[in-house]
Amino acid sequence: MPRDFVAVARVGDVPAGGGRQVTVEGRWVALFNVGGAYYALDNLCLHRGGPLAEGPIANGTVTCPWHGWQYNIETGMMIQDPRVGVTRHETRIVGDEIQVRLAD
């Protein structure tokens, strides 16, 4: 059975072109705003667990602030090796809430 959507922030809490770490059911999730669209990925970089929510964003890609591994924000797949990636979670806007549903 799919999980429920959970409110994690309000529209405006995550500036355009920025990211923010939120906790969803005990799991660290990076929430990104790319041109007004919201995306959610697991926050921990596959390399050594760097916080992706704190990484710079450019052209739909987030760069891990620790050693520079890069991920497609929409899919979670790694730029340097698209065979692997971090888990992507669904997002939706309800009223002024940003909601996330964790992937299994």
Ligand code: FES
């Ligand atoms: S922890 Fe992300 S690149 Fe090293």
